[in-house]
Amino acid sequence: MESVNIVVIGAGVVGLAVAARLAENNDSVYLFEKNQRYGQETSGHNSAVVHSGIHYPKDSLKAKLCVRGNAMTYSLCEKYHIPFKKLGKLTVAIGEEDIDEIDKLMKMGHDNGVSDMKLLDGRQVKELEPNVEVKKALFTPTTGILEPDELMNHFHAQLRKHNGNLVTVTEVTGIRKGKDNYELTGTSVGEKFTIQAKTVINSAGLSSDRIASMLNLDIDRLGYRIYPCKGDYFRVAGRPLVKRLVYSVPKGAGLSIHLTPDMTGSIRLGPNAYYVDKIDYTVESSEKEFREDVAKFVPKIREHQIREDSSGIRPKLQGPNDSFRDFIIKHETENNFPGFINLIGIESPGLTAAPAIAEYVNDLVGNEIKK
Numbered sequence: 376m377e378s379v380n381i382v383v384i385g386a387g388v389v390g391l392a393v394a395a396r397l398a399e400n401n402d403s404v405y406l407f408e409k410n411q412r413y414g415q416e417t418s419g420h421n422s423a424v425v426h427s428g429i430h431y432p433k434d435s436l437k438a439k440l441c442v443r444g445n446a447m448t449y450s451l452c453e454k455y456h457i458p459f460k461k462l463g464k465l466t467v468a469i470g471e472e473d474i475d476e477i478d479k480l481m482k483m484g485h486d487n488g489v490s491d492m493k494l495l496d497g498r499q500v501k502e503l504e505p506n507v508e509v510k511k512a513l514f515t516p517t518t519g520i521l522e523p524d525e526l527m528n529h530f531h532a533q534l535r536k537h538n539g540n541l542v543t544v545t546e547v548t549g550i551r552k553g554k555d556n557y558e559l560t561g562t563s564v565g566e567k568f569t570i571q572a573k574t575v576i577n578s579a580g581l582s583s584d585r586i587a588s589m590l591n592l593d594i595d596r597l598g599y600r601i602y603p604c605k606g607d608y609f610r611v612a613g614r615p616l617v618k619r620l621v622y623s624v625p626k627g628a629g630l631s632i633h634l635t636p637d638m639t640g641s642i643r644l645g646p647n648a649y650y651v652d653k654i655d656y657t658v659e660s661s662e663k664e665f666r667e668d669v670a671k672f673v674p675k676i677r678e679h680q681i682r683e684d685s686s687g688i689r690p691k692l693q694g695p696n697d698s699f700r701d702f703i704i705k706h707e708t709e710n711n712f713p714g715f716i717n718l719i720g721i722e723s724p725g726l727t728a729a730p731a732i733a734e735y736v737n738d739l740v741g742n743e744i745k746k
């Protein structure tokens with residue numbers, strides 16, 4: 376039976392970043408992906424925003440890895456000529472009742488070390504964005520956009536440069552703990568396979584709870600169960616309504632419907648947030664819902680045509696009635712699985728945080744090897 380050093384399960388942006396980072400100082404790193412290409416699930420269905428870090432409680436992994444990931448992502452983009460635009464974001468208070476929320480976000484941003492934030496009144500917002508009518512806004516200049524595929528191509532190139540291996544059409548279906556390694560079974564291009572690995576990283580996104588349960592970990596007791604939560608997007612036709620990202624204050628399970636320019640300047644609306652029980656990327660929401668929500672702060676949307684665009688599905692740990700849940704990035708030594716690292720619930724800001732998550736996992740793996 377073939378024996379390797381490290382297997383990373385799942386080639387989304389996080390698995391790619393992790394495998395590329397580990398390949399820098401480890402031999403025989405393998406990244407397994409069930410689809411024909413990397414980045415076909417959540418990493419290919421998102422808002423493509425480099426978040427600043429204002430939305431997450433102090434000292435959470437989401438806060439720390441977002442702020443660090445933001446800086447790391449921009450420096451990667453500059454160094455390797457990955458296209459990006461640091462457009463800045465306005466988080467807006469539509470009515471008086473939202474103003475407290477804006478102040479809370481500003482405080483959270485301060486606590487998390489987000490730099491250069493500014494509070495703007497309605498007139499100042501209109502000077503920046505003439506189509507936006509609000510009471511107050513928080514401006515975060517470090518928010519930006521990029522093309523997720525380009526970032527993933529970069530991590531893939533780094534993985535190959537360091538002799539790591541991406542193996543596509545390869546699905547892990549079983550894991551068994553051996554004496555000092557793990558035996559992984561599955562199918563690769565229609566054929567069954569078995570392979571041994573000293574270290575396994577579970578970066579399987581929406582299936583990461585299923586992968587954890589292959590070890591017989593009790594995912595409900597440990598709080599590892601994923602509640603898929605979908606978000607749809609619509610695209611606005613005609614002249615762009617805004618130049619920057621414009622979000623209303625977060626409500627419910629997502630960050631609220633927002634306006635996000637893409638790299639061509641065209642504006643997407645969304646995503647909304649609703650829990651689903653199957654992985655299906657069909658847009659299910661109505662144009663009316665989106666138009667009415669956005670018209671509360673960009674009335675001109677009524678003059679524009681909008682059409683269905685795409686959707687994404689968040690691998691949420693937070694169920695419909697739960698409060699904030701952080702990323703789980705955990706070496707399972709205490710559950711008696713040394714050398715097994717679970718990454719579960721890597722929803723937003725996972726794209727932004729990917730290089731910082733990779734650094735974090737690299738430290739976890741390094742500590743294990745030193746032991």
Ligand SMILES: Cc1cc2nc3c(=O)[nH]c(=O)nc-3n(C[C@H](O)[C@H](O)[C@H](O)COP(=O)(O)OP(=O)(O)OC[C@H]3O[C@@H](n4cnc5c(N)ncnc54)[C@H](O)[C@@H]3O)c2cc1C
Nearest residue numbers: 385387389409418421422424547580687722724725726727
């Ligand atoms: C609607 C939406 C908007 C978002 N917007 C943003 C944003 O603007 N900014 C931001 O920072 N973050 C955003 N996010 C979050 C971000 O997209 C994710 O955090 C990130 O893409 C997660 O990457 P991943 O590699 O963990 O997961 P994925 O991209 O889902 O990758 C997991 C991979 O594992 C593979 N896999 C699963 N099971 C197996 C198996 N058994 N064997 C082999 N392979 C397997 C899958 O095929 C998949 O390719 C958004 C998410 C959504 C849903």
